Amino acid sequence: MSEFRVLIVDDxxxxxxxxxxxxxxxxxxxxxxxSGEKALDILDRxxxxxxxxxxxxxxxDGIETLKEIKRRTPLTEVIMLxxxxxxxxxxQGMQLGAFDYVIKPxxxxxxxxxxxxxxxxxxxxxxxxxxxRNVP
Amino acid sequence: xRKESGPAGTCPDIDFTPYPIEEPGQSRLRLFQAxxxxxxxxxxxPLFLCAGPIYALLxxxxxxxxxxxxxxxxxxxxxxNEQKCKLDLQLIQSQKLAAIGELSSGIAHEINNPLAxxxxxxxxxKHLMKEGGCGSNTPVGGMSEFNESxxxxxxxxDRCREITHKLLDFARKKEPLIQAVDMNRxxxxxxxxxxxxxxxxxxxxxxxxQADLPLVRTDPPLLRQVVLNLLNNANWAIEDRGVITISxxxxxxxxxxxxxxxxxxGIPPENLDKIFDPFFTTKPPGKGTGLGLSICHGIxxxxxxxxxxxxxxxxxxxxxxxxxxxxxxxxx
Amino acid sequence: xSSKPKVLIVDDxxxxxxxLRKLLLVKGIDAASVGSAREAFxxxxxxxxxxILLDVKMPEMDGxxxxxxxxRRFPHLEVIMLxxxxxxxxxxEIxxxxGFEYLLKPCPIEELTDKVEAAFERKKNRESRARKKESTQxxxxx
Numbered sequence: 001m002s003e004f005r006v007l008i009v010d011d012x013x014x015x016x017x018x019x020x021x022x023x024x025x026x027x028x029x030x031x032x033x034x035s036g037e038k039a040l041d042i043l044d045r046x047x048x049x050x051x052x053x054x055x056x057x058x059x060x061d062g063i064e065t066l067k068e069i070k071r072r073t074p075l076t077e078v079i080m081l082x083x084x085x086x087x088x089x090x091x092q093g094m095q096l097g098a099f100d101y102v103i104k105p106x107x108x109x110x111x112x113x114x115x116x117x118x119x120x121x122x123x124x125x126x127x128x129x130x131x132x133r134n135v136p
Numbered sequence: 137x138r139k140e141s142g143p144a145g146t147c148p149d150i151d152f153t154p155y156p157i158e159e160p161g162q163s164r165l166r167l168f169q170a171x172x173x174x175x176x177x178x179x180x181x182p183l184f185l186c187a188g189p190i191y192a193l194l195x196x197x198x199x200x201x202x203x204x205x206x207x208x209x210x211x212x213x214x215x216x217n218e219q220k221c222k223l224d225l226q227l228i229q230s231q232k233l234a235a236i237g238e239l240s241s242g243i244a245h246e247i248n249n250p251l252a253x254x255x256x257x258x259x260x261x262k263h264l265m266k267e268g269g270c271g272s273n274t275p276v277g278g279m280s281e282f283n284e285s286x287x288x289x290x291x292x293x294d295r296c297r298e299i300t301h302k303l304l305d306f307a308r309k310k311e312p313l314i315q316a317v318d319m320n321r322x323x324x325x326x327x328x329x330x331x332x333x334x335x336x337x338x339x340x341x342x343x344x345x346q347a348d349l350p351l352v353r354t355d356p357p358l359l360r361q362v363v364l365n366l367l368n369n370a371n372w373a374i375e376d377r378g379v380i381t382i383s384x385x386x387x388x389x390x391x392x393x394x395x396x397x398x399x400x401x402g403i404p405p406e407n408l409d410k411i412f413d414p415f416f417t418t419k420p421p422g423k424g425t426g427l428g429l430s431i432c433h434g435i436x437x438x439x440x441x442x443x444x445x446x447x448x449x450x451x452x453x454x455x456x457x458x459x460x461x462x463x464x465x466x467x468x
Numbered sequence: 469x470s471s472k473p474k475v476l477i478v479d480d481x482x483x484x485x486x487x488l489r490k491l492l493l494v495k496g497i498d499a500a501s502v503g504s505a506r507e508a509f510x511x512x513x514x515x516x517x518x519x520i521l522l523d524v525k526m527p528e529m530d531g532x533x534x535x536x537x538x539x540r541r542f543p544h545l546e547v548i549m550l551x552x553x554x555x556x557x558x559x560x561e562i563x564x565x566x567g568f569e570y571l572l573k574p575c576p577i578e579e580l581t582d583k584v585e586a587a588f589e590r591k592k593n594r595e596s597r598a599r600k601k602e603s604t605q606x607x608x609x610x
Contacts, residue, residue, distance in 0.1 A: 087368050090329050094361050103328060117315060124313050245525060245552035249481060252574035256487040259577045263494055288483055
């Protein structure tokens with residue numbers, strides 16, 4: 001089984017570093033970047049299975065970043081994670097293809113479970129493409 | 137006052153398979169035909185040996201007649217089935233056309249209103265141009281009105297874009313990807329999201345989750361959209377101060393149900409019929425295109441379930457979603 | 469009687485109402501506007517109007533219902549219905565209930581003002597005929 005790679009995108013540096021550390025402890029290959037632009041940049045060069053994306057960021061915000069990710073690498077699953085929860089952006093995010101929408105603070109166990117579910121979805125999606133069925 | 141939407145299978149989908157000429161029942165009838173032919177035919181030889189050629193001939197005649205009569209009736213049944221399939225297809229087709237017709241008139245209305253505003257803004261801008269032009273001797277007031285019109289045009293174009301995008305979303309088939317889901321967890325996640333906004337308006341969320349619900353094999357993000365939509369509607373149905381109740385329960389051996397209830401304004405009986413129609417909305421223009429519930433209905437149908445609504449004006453509304461489950465022990 | 473009609477615009481889209489008012493004013497037509505049928509009835513109770521521009525699809529009271537009610541309570545008014553989508557059934561119903569015309573949105577301002585003027589003409593003719601009838605009746609009575 002190939003390694004589970006997670007990209008975390010959040011402009012709050014403290015939160016970012018803590019989360020990367022905790023995920024690494026649970027044996028996930030976690031990488032953190034502090035902006036939407038940097039996220040798109042790294043996604044162009046490296047493969048990730050799931051992206052944890054903050055909604056409110058200066059510059060390219062979460063929703064815009066999500067749109068771009070879904071445009072460039074549609075199979076990458078995205079979990080929106082935000083301290084500024086709003087039903088509006090939740091609905092918008094999921095309509096745009098986000099896998100889940102989670103409010104901070106989120107327990108690390110919960111998060112890992114969601115990451116696993118998101119990754120499972122990616123694998124199912126890839127399997128479906130390989131077997132030739134139609135892709136949404 | 138109840139309104140049911142059918143479970144998947146009764147909702148016409150965009151692709152349809154060609155009808156069979158011979159149904160499974162047909163092979164059974166052929167077997168029957170063979171039986172009533174061969175039985176008397178088989179008796180011909182022993183009859184010939186025991187009773188003589190006349191009886192043998194009789195047996196063979198019976199066999200022949202049985203064959204022909206059976207064949208005749210089987211033919212009639214086959215033709216009747218063919219007719220029925222043709223009519224079913226016509227019915228589905230006309231239902232689809234009716235649905236498309238309804239959809240188109242809904243779209244037309246939704247788009248014509250923004251177009252009307254754009255048309256008027258253009259007329260006004262032409263008038264402003266005629267009055268003072270937009271050169272250096274244009275009064276400041278005129279320029280800002282001109283600008284306002286431009287902004288309004290942009291706004292209305294955005295509105296149209298939202299409508300067409302949502303429509304494309306609605307029409308595009310989203311094939312569900314099935315995963316095992318803990319319903320209580322999924323629903324609770326969405327409840328927590330809505331709770332923050334609900335609390336500000338004195339709306340409480342009560343949970344009534346049945347423990348030990350079986351894991352449901354369904355599409356998690358699609359289901360999340362449905363739950364969030366229902367919770368959001370429930371929240372806004374309540375003016376100020378009220379309760380949203382979420383319950384989950386087993387429904388029979390292989391299904392699960394969840395309900396979202398609100399103590400809000402309720403839905404008048406004349407609207408209950410249209411509640412799952414695309415574009416039906418009671419919100420003011422520009423705010424919400426009304427595609428939410430129709431999308432929910434579409435998603436739930438795709439997931440093999442059904443959604444229904446119960447409502448009383450002044451008392452509240454309850455949406456009930458029924459989903460088939462596959463009982464899986466433990467986690468994936 | 470003034471030579472220009474007094475118009476009431478009834479439509480739930482605010483921007484539509486306000487810009488239409490301004491455009492009508494350029495043509496010399498004085499118009500007021502309200503956002504719902506209910507408000508329209510309040511306004512009609514207090515003010516005097518000649519022609520109503522009434523949107524068919526509005527939340528709360530339906531345009532057709534409003535038309536019927538308007539013709540019942542203020543039969544001297546001319547009502548022009550504005551609709552986002554055409555349907556033969558609705559058109560027939562509008563004419564049956566006594567609507568002057570129904571126009572499809574978006575409608576060019578020229579056409580709209582022409583119809584408003586025409587509706588006003590019909591109202592004036594109807595009222596002058598009624599006045600003539602009254603005066604001949606008075607004559608025969610006296």
